[in-house]
Amino acid sequence: MASTFKTFGSDDQTVTTTNLHEVIPITGTIVSGTYSDNNIKNYAHGMFQSVYDYPYLSSSANHIFDITVGYSANSSLSGAANTQNAKKINIYNQFAKVLVQPDVTGSIQDFDQDGDISGGGAKMRECFFFPFSRLLVKDEIKKGSFQMTAFLSGAYTSLLAPSTVYDAGAQTDYKVNSPAGEYGLLYTNSAGTGTPIGHVYYQAGIAVLTASVFNLYAQPAGFNADDEDITAVLTGSSISGSTDGFRHRLKNVQFNNTTELNSSIYFCRAGSNEFNYSSNPTYLSGSQVVIKNARTDTPASYITSIGLYSSDNVLLATAKLSEPLKKDPTNELTLRVRLDY
């Protein structure tokens, strides 16, 4: 019986998972400078800024990350007289609620400096937050790949040498006590020694940096263009004013993203006596096979496409070979079709 379909056997399909990584470099001049802040979107609510890779009014622009700042209600800087006091607390609580494990009563907890919440210790109560867009993060940030280089010291108009923060050692040493997934600790050295100055949440794609990192470098007045120090900025400036100051100091952000690729692989096997004729209208002249002169000549076909079908003959997926493949009774072929999800 002639046939055009071949049913897959139990050994003809397999499922695999592959992690793909891309390097994501974000240069500081994009964040502050190149586009004269036309790529920075501020909102009427003033709770965060969005950074685009091109002036955001252009349809070519891609949203790459947001930047905002907040402090805990438990922070010594918190005060009703502060500019946007409630919004800064709301922002902090929002991130803490999503990223930090709540206590047994369900109450929001502050960010713990070393991630050891039950062990107590120092808290990060004033923080800058960097939620990166899914376009960059994809499924997650690759552990141990995160670096942020910023001018942590020097005045606004006379920045000193930049410093780089790393999620050092996170390939083998990371935390799992966040409801948002795994996170690593950020250090100001690649060896991962000293006091952590922030967290990077890999699956959530969010970096959290304590504002006190600027105090580590005896931050002079001049964090922002108004010549204020970090404490004055956090209390007296708006959120966008604070993030403007940080963007000015940001030199580079880099990480590798991860895409988890689940693949179904179908092995399309054509045996020696299979798929040697064609229903192509040019294959016949009248009813005669045009590539044969005599009955005993070897039949052949030239494969360019593979169709994957449902049981009711509906084409669900299709694959194309980059060049025709000859099939005749003297050869057997196995074509491996991979569908990624």
Next chain:
Amino acid sequence: MAFLDNSGDIILDAVLTDEGRRRLAEGKGTFRITKFALGDDEIDYGLYDKNHPSGSAYFDLEILQTPVFEAFTNNGSSMKSKIITINNPNLLYLPVIKLNDQSGRGTVEANFGADTFLIPVDKTTNDKFTADQNTGVIRSPADGEITETFGAGLRLDQGLDTTSISPGAGLSSDLREDTFIIEMDNRLGSLISFRGSDDSDPIEKTPSNVDDDDIATYMVSATTDPDFVDAITNTTTQAGQVISGPRGNRLRFRTRPKIDLAESDYYFDLFGSADASATITGASTLTNVKYIDSFVTIYGASTGYTVQIPIRFLKDNS
């Protein structure tokens, strides 16, 4: 779609079709790949040069250099010609499916749409055909009041179209097509039976699938649908036949226009045309018409052979 880069290793460019994605999104378990087929849409076997002066190694040189398109995502746009499995490697002739315009059915409409079958969509249009003169007209209007259809319909015959083998030799079972797959635009028409002069109470088939592009697929077989598929009994003469050699089964059907076409001009205005001075054989008073050109595709389920029949839905616009 662009061509694939064929300068290096052979690569495989695979995509889900739009219908595949729709089924995946539907989440009803209908996205289940169970079988595969191989195709050769881009290949022109006429380029096979059996007389190449440099020898047999060069016979298929031009075929192997054929550039191949990227995969189309529209499920209806690819795998139009499939590679066939037939265990016997010593076949010189393969069966074809041919439109049978013999046996008193004459030729299709020549004046108004060459080689196109006309389908009046309502009683008013149908009544303007005076007789069985234009045998290309498939009389199957949506309006149930119509009883006179003049015995017109489509017939396709299957077999070996060669004079080298006598029809009496018979068609071997592995080349006989028992099941036909018919595709047509589900917005315009549906499949009904055609039993020659016996037009009473035609059977209307339910499509086995309607895809995201509104293309309906029907499957009819000699086993379950004898009103659509049966054997060609004439194995001795050429009278009324289009298959010269051994004959297999014949497929007979008509297209019934959807009631939307009879009662509304929406589709005619959307993708149809109008002609205020048409000349239509057998319908001299039918000059001002709206019409939609479409086609019906017939596949042999086992041999994969494909035929496309142009059809024109016709409506009186006077």
